[in-house]
Amino acid sequence: xxxxxxxxxxxxxxxxxxxxxxxxxxxxxxxxxxxxxxxxxxxxxxxxxxxxxxxxxxxxxxxxxxxxxxxxxxxxxxxxxxxxxxxxxxxxxxxxxxxxxxxxxxxxxxxx
Amino acid sequence: xxxxxxxxxxxxxxxxxxxxxxxxxxxxxxxxxxxxxxxxxxxxxxxxxxxxxxxxxxxxxxxxxxxxxxxxxxxxxxxxxxxxxxxxxxxxxxxxxxxxxxxxxxxxxxxxxx
Numbered sequence: 001x002x003x004x005x006x007x008x009x010x011x012x013x014x015x016x017x018x019x020x021x022x023x024x025x026x027x028x029x030x031x032x033x034x035x036x037x038x039x040x041x042x043x044x045x046x047x048x049x050x051x052x053x054x055x056x057x058x059x060x061x062x063x064x065x066x067x068x069x070x071x072x073x074x075x076x077x078x079x080x081x082x083x084x085x086x087x088x089x090x091x092x093x094x095x096x097x098x099x100x101x102x103x104x105x106x107x108x109x110x111x112x
Numbered sequence: 113x114x115x116x117x118x119x120x121x122x123x124x125x126x127x128x129x130x131x132x133x134x135x136x137x138x139x140x141x142x143x144x145x146x147x148x149x150x151x152x153x154x155x156x157x158x159x160x161x162x163x164x165x166x167x168x169x170x171x172x173x174x175x176x177x178x179x180x181x182x183x184x185x186x187x188x189x190x191x192x193x194x195x196x197x198x199x200x201x202x203x204x205x206x207x208x209x210x211x212x213x214x215x216x217x218x219x220x221x222x223x224x225x226x
Contacts, residue, residue, distance in 0.1 A: 004154075034214075036217075041219070042219065043115070043116070043203070043217040043218050043219045043220060044155070044203070044205075044217040045217075046214055046215075046216070049214060090154050090155070092154070098143065098145065098157075098160050098167070098168060099157040099160070099168065099171070100147075100155070100157060100215060101157070102154025102155050102156070103154050104152065104153055104154050105152075105153075105154050
């Protein structure tokens with residue numbers, strides 16, 4: 001079945017430390033891949049997306065993600081985390097062009 | 113440019129009642145999507161529209177769920193005879209154009225069925 005998996009339910013990092021959130025996908029063909037962030041009371045905001053081409057994708061708020069076909073992964077990274085980055089992060093994929101399949105999310109806690 | 117708006121933001125209802133949610137997409141966005149998000153889960157796709165045409169509805173959760181987009185602008189999602197298991201956040205998104213486009217999400221309507 002087509003799916004996206006986020007292995008980590010919770011991640012805690014210190015402010016200023018680097019961050020990597022994991023995402024694995026299971027699709028017959030390379031899907032379109034996305035990372036969204038959801039803060040309490042806020043809608044989902046797109047951080048970045050991968051359709052094709054350069055496998056290192058730059059997004060907003062200093063985030064980047066790398067598509068690795070050999071590992072079926074699309075991990076999200078940030079070199080230095082800010083307290084305002086605390087939120088729920090969702091990886092999503094689609095090859096239908098309309099129905100996004102979301103992972104269960106990773107909750108990020110940032111400590112002082 | 114206003115974003116996707118949803119109304120109401122919160123709804124409390126009793127089991128067996130019907131509820132209707134409204135979504136106003138970003139103007140000129142042709143596609144409109146509905147998702148459901150339960151606690152601790154990612155959003156789950158329900159249905160989508162291209163203008164006024166509902167092109168995919170097989171993933172609506174049951175025949176108690178229906179959606180409309182009569183004039184290709186705003187959309188409504190109705191749940192008839194609500195059950196406690198319907199308690200969730202209902203999210204709407206819209207995207208431009210005919211091909212794959214970024215989906216922009218609204219803040220959601222949180223439904224609680226007592």
